[in-house]
Amino acid sequence: MFQGLVALCLAGCATAPTPTQPAPEAAATQPAAPATEAPATPAPEPVKEAAPAQSPQAPAKKEPARPWADEVLYFVVVDRFADGDPSNNEKGDVKAPGTFHGGDLKGLTANLDELSSLGVTALWVTPLLQQIPGFVTGSGFPDWGYHGYWADDFHALDPRFGTEADFKALVDAAHARGIRVLLDVVYNHPGYNSRYLKDHPDWLRSEDKGTCGSDDLTTCVAGLPDFKTERPEVAKYLLDAQLDWAKRSGVDGFRLDTVKHVSHDFWKEHRRRTRAEVSPDFFLLGEVWGGDVQVLEPYFTPDEMDAGFDFAFVGNTLGFIQGRGRTVAFDRYLQSRAKVTAGHHLAHFLSSHDVDGALHQLQGDVPLFRLAATLQLTTAGIPVIYYGEEVGRAGGDWPQNRSDMPWGKQAVKPGAGKKRDESLREYYKRLIAIRRAHPALSRGVHAPLSTEGDVYVFQRRDEASGDTVVVAVNRGKTKGTASVPWPEAWTGVGEVEDLLNGGRTKAGATLDLALPPLSARILGRVP
Numbered sequence: 258m259f260q261g262l263v264a265l266c267l268a269g270c271a272t273a274p275t276p277t278q279p280a281p282e283a284a285a286t287q288p289a290a291p292a293t294e295a296p297a298t299p300a301p302e303p304v305k306e307a308a309p310a311q312s313p314q315a316p317a318k319k320e321p322a323r324p325w326a327d328e329v330l331y332f333v334v335v336d337r338f339a340d341g342d343p344s345n346n347e348k349g350d351v352k353a354p355g356t357f358h359g360g361d362l363k364g365l366t367a368n369l370d371e372l373s374s375l376g377v378t379a380l381w382v383t384p385l386l387q388q389i390p391g392f393v394t395g396s397g398f399p400d401w402g403y404h405g406y407w408a409d410d411f412h413a414l415d416p417r418f419g420t421e422a423d424f425k426a427l428v429d430a431a432h433a434r435g436i437r438v439l440l441d442v443v444y445n446h447p448g449y450n451s452r453y454l455k456d457h458p459d460w461l462r463s464e465d466k467g468t469c470g471s472d473d474l475t476t477c478v479a480g481l482p483d484f485k486t487e488r489p490e491v492a493k494y495l496l497d498a499q500l501d502w503a504k505r506s507g508v509d510g511f512r513l514d515t516v517k518h519v520s521h522d523f524w525k526e527h528r529r530r531t532r533a534e535v536s537p538d539f540f541l542l543g544e545v546w547g548g549d550v551q552v553l554e555p556y557f558t559p560d561e562m563d564a565g566f567d568f569a570f571v572g573n574t575l576g577f578i579q580g581r582g583r584t585v586a587f588d589r590y591l592q593s594r595a596k597v598t599a600g601h602h603l604a605h606f607l608s609s610h611d612v613d614g615a616l617h618q619l620q621g622d623v624p625l626f627r628l629a630a631t632l633q634l635t636t637a638g639i640p641v642i643y644y645g646e647e648v649g650r651a652g653g654d655w656p657q658n659r660s661d662m663p664w665g666k667q668a669v670k671p672g673a674g675k676k677r678d679e680s681l682r683e684y685y686k687r688l689i690a691i692r693r694a695h696p697a698l699s700r701g702v703h704a705p706l707s708t709e710g711d712v713y714v715f716q717r718r719d720e721a722s723g724d725t726v727v728v729a730v731n732r733g734k735t736k737g738t739a740s741v742p743w744p745e746a747w748t749g750v751g752e753v754e755d756l757l758n759g760g761r762t763k764a765g766a767t768l769d770l771a772l773p774p775l776s777a778r779i780l781g782r783v784p
Contacts, residue, residue, distance in 0.1 A: 322538075323378065324699075324700070325540060325602060326602060326637075326639065326699050326700050327693070327699045327700070328379040328437065328639055329376065329378050329379065329634075329639075329642065329689050329693070330377070330378075330380070330439070330604065330639055330640065330641045330642070331372050331375070331377040331381070331642050331644065332381045332606075332610075332641055332643050332644060333365060333380065333381070333382050333383070334360070334403075334404060334610055334644065334659055335360050335362065335365060335383050335405070335418055336357055336359070336360040336361070336403040336405075336418070337358055337360050337403075337659055337662055337672075338364060338368070338644060338662045339360055339361075339364030339365055339367065339368045339662065339664075339669050339670070339672075340358075340359035340361060340364045340669070340671055341361055341362070341363030341364030341365070341366065341367045342361050342363045342364070342419065342423075343359065343670075345361060345417055345418075345419065346359040346417070347359075347401070347417055353398070354398060354400075354656040354657070354659075355392065355396065355398050355399050355401055355403070355656065356399070356401055356403065357403045357417050358403065359670060359671050360662075360671065361417065361418050361419045361423070362385070362419035362420075362423035362426070363419055363423055364669070365427055366426055368669060369427075369434055369436070370434075372434075372436065373434040373435075373436060374686075375647060375682065375685060375689065376685075376689035376693060377436065377642065377689065378435065378436060378437065378693070379436060379437040379439065380431055380436050380437070380438050380439065381438075381439040381440075381441065381542075381641070382427075383404055383405040383441050383610075384405030384406060384408065384440070384441045384442060384443055384514075385405060385414050385415060385419075385424060385440070386405065386408040386409075386410065386414065386415060387409050387410035387413040387415045388401070388402030388403075388407050388408065388409055388415050388417075388448060389402055389409045389447075389448035389449060389450060389451055390409070395480070396656075403417075405418075405441065406443055406448075407447070407448025407449060407451075407481075408443060408447045408448055409447060409448055409451050409452055409453075410452070411447075411494070411495065411499070412498055412501075421505065421506075424506050425506055425507065428506050428507045429507070432507070437509040437510070437540075438506075438507075438508045438509055439508065439510045439511060439512045439540065440502065440503070440510075440512070441511070441514060442499045442502075442511045442512070442513060442514065443514040443515065444484065444486060444496075444515075444519050444523070444527075445481075445483065445484060445486070445514065445515040445518045445519050446477070446478060446481040446482055446483055446484055446515070447482055447484070448481070448482075449480070449481060449482070451482060454482055457491075459485075460485055460490075460491045460494075461482040461483060461484060462475060462477055462482065462483040462485065463477060463483070464477055469483060473517050473518055474487070474518060474520055478515060478518055483518075486519050486523050487520060487522075487523075492523055492526065496526070496530055500531065500534055500535060504534070509538075509539070509540055510539050510540030510541055510563075511531075511540075512542045512543075512544065513541060513543040513544060513562065514544055515544065515546075516543040516544055516545045516556065516562075516565075517545050517546060521555070521556075521559065521561065524543075524556065524561035524562065525559060525561055527541075527561070528541065528560065528561050528562065540563050540564070541561075541562035541564070542562065542564045542566075542604055542639075543556060543562040543564070543565045544565070545565055545566070546568070547568050548565045548566050548568050549567050549568065549603075550567070550593060550594060550596050550597050550603065553565040553567075553597070553598075553601075554598055557597070557598035557601040558598055560600075563600075563601060563602060564601060564603065564604050564639060565601075565602075565603065565604065566605070566606065566641075567594065567603040567604065567638060569590070570603075570605035570606065570633070570638070571607050571608075571612070571615060573587060573590045574587075574629050574632050574633070575607075575615060575618055575619065577732065578628045578629055578730075578732045579619070579625065579732075580711070580732060583708075584708045584709065584710065584711070584712075584713045584732075585705075585708040585709075588705045588708045588713065588715065591636055591637075591703055591715070592703055592705070594636070594637055594638065594703075595637065595702070595703060602638060602639050603637070603638040604638060604639040604640075604641050605633060605638045605639070605640060605641065606633075606640075606641040606642075606643060607626075607629055607633055607643070607646065608643040608646050608652050608658065609643055609658070610643070610658060610659050611655075611658075612658065613652065613654050613655075613658060614643070614646060614650070614658050615629055615646065615652075616650075616652065617652050617653045617654070617658075621651060623681060624776075625775060626681075627681070627775075627777070628730055628775060628777060630684070630685060630688060631688060631728075631730060631779075632730065634688040634689060634691075634692050634698070635688075635691075635692070635698050635717065635726070635779060636698075637699070637700075637701075637703060640692075642685070645662045645663055647682050647685040648663055648665075648677035648678050648679065648681060648682045649663070649676070649678030649681050650662070650663050650675075650677075660672075661675060662675075663675035663676060663677040664677065665677040665679075688757070691779055694756075695717075695724050695726050695756075695781055696719045696721070696724050697717040697718055697719040697722070697724040697725055697726045698717050698726055700721070701717035701718045701719040701725075701726070702717070702718050702719075703715060703716075704718065706727065706739075706741040706742075707739040707740075707741050710733070710737065711731055711732045711737050712729065712730070712733070712737035712738065712739040712770070712772060713730045713731075713732070714727065714728070714729045714730075714739050714741055714770065715728055716728075716744055716746075718746055723746075724782075725744055725747060725781070725782070726756075726780065726781045727744060727753075727768065727779075727780045727781075728777070728778070728780075729770050729772060729779075730772075731772035731773070731774060731776050731777070732775065733774055733775075734774045734775065736771065736772065737771070737772050737774075738769070738770060738771045738772070739769075739770045740767045740769045740770070741767060741768050741770075742766070742768070743764060743765060743766060743767055743768050747764065747782070750782055750783075751763065751764055751783075752764060752783055753780045753781060753782055754780065754781060754782070754783045754784075755778050755779065756779045756780065757777060757778060757779040758778060761783065762780065768780075
């Protein structure tokens with residue numbers, strides 16, 4: 258969640274909210290080899306029609322446990338993805354930015370093959386708890402809790418998302434496809450004017466009572482009531498409730514909201530209880546707003562969580578591909594990410610429900626966005642794909658960054674008929690497939706090979722598997738070239754393959770590369 262004005266995007270409220278009534282219904286050494294050049298435009302694989310949704314009852318597969326470093330995480334705002342049960346829809350204008358649009362657990366379950374065919378291996382869903390009734394108007398328009406961050410009952414699921422049986426069915430169906438599930442949970446606050454203010458007024462700080470503090474732990478983020486998680490009975494209530502959902506649903510971990518607004522003592526107890534009561538391997542991904550290697554270290558060193566978001570990735574990446582700053586500076590940033598506390602992970606995104614979509618920031622420039630996606634999926638950390646960006650959902654500024662999933666010709670509401678870029682999706686499929694086939698990309702050590710000009714070349718090397726991959730990116734608007742020593746790890750290798758575009762390069766004293774404008778190459782050993 259955000260702080261200050263930025264926080265208002267997630268809270269959906271620019272000032273203290275005003276509750277109102279629901280809106281009316283509406284609508285290797287050898288002579289140097291010649292430079293090899295990638296095709297001017299990467300040849301996409303044939304676009305295929307989306308596979309029909311499979312039954313959630315697909316037979317379960319026994320998958321070996323994957324390291325979390327190898328996961329590709331897909332983030333879904335449940336209400337905006339797919340409507341599988343119209344009977345639980347909230348009446349109202351589904352085109353309005355703040356209303357419930359009808360997406361639910363049944364819809365997500367029915368369309369899991371959209372994710373598995375893309376190649377993602379983990380799913381993060383927004384909170385599912387019962388939300389406050391009605392809406393608030395501080396955003397300038399009626400704004401409901403469709404996003405799930407305004408809980409009113411920690412012991413009930415919101416019927417607009419579905420039932421507990423629907424939740425369990427989603428987890429089981431995802432597991433059958435080898436997809437792990439992370440549930441988003443909030444410990445810092447309930448929703449605006451939540452019943453907890455009446456039922457347990459001593460549990461909360463609130464603006465109405467003037468009891469909000471000014472530090473991270475006692476502030477009322479975006480005007481939301483602040484749980485006094487320092488009180489044992491409050492911490493126990495919240496932990497009991499959320500851990501119970503983990504046990505009953507079978508999720509593989511939590512995405513933790515507003516981490517810095519809850520104390521380290523709470524997170525230590527949270528870690529202890531999840532390991533003791535749910536699973537020793539229960540995964541915790543924390544959102545520490547503005548997080549990076551240094552910011553996350555105080556949470557990683559005492560082992561309060563497994564991973565945290567690197568908020569610096571999107572700004573550094575978009576700045577680099579747009580030509581802002583020297584290539585060597587971007588490489589230094591990527592090298593700095595290797596300083597993450599041993600045994601812990603950074604998760605990096607291009608878009609989210611709290612920031613402008615990357616494609617929007619790039620003013621719809623798809624070739625540039627492809628470079629950003631290439632860097633996201635060839636560097637260290639757990640890549641997080643925000644729903645729909647793989648098909649060109651630009652997102653926009655809040656609240657447009659939470660628009661409906663585009664389904665094109667598929668009759669899936671609420672985003673049926675919304676344009677989608679299938680060629681971009683095919684590009685993502687290739688990137689993900691390459692990452693999953695090459696542990697160097699997810700677990701390897703980063704080494705710069707060329708950091709001059711607009712052509713950036715780096716190597717990823719995984720000693721355990723012996724896998725080595727070379728990535729080259731040309732951010733320039735003209736053809737670029739680079740010549741680097743033939744990687745030592747490829748000594749004795751006769752030729753390597755361009756895993757992204759096709760074509761092979763014979764071994765030589767140097768690896769000579771030519772790249773069209775705004776293009777990338779990913780080279781690895783020929784199988």
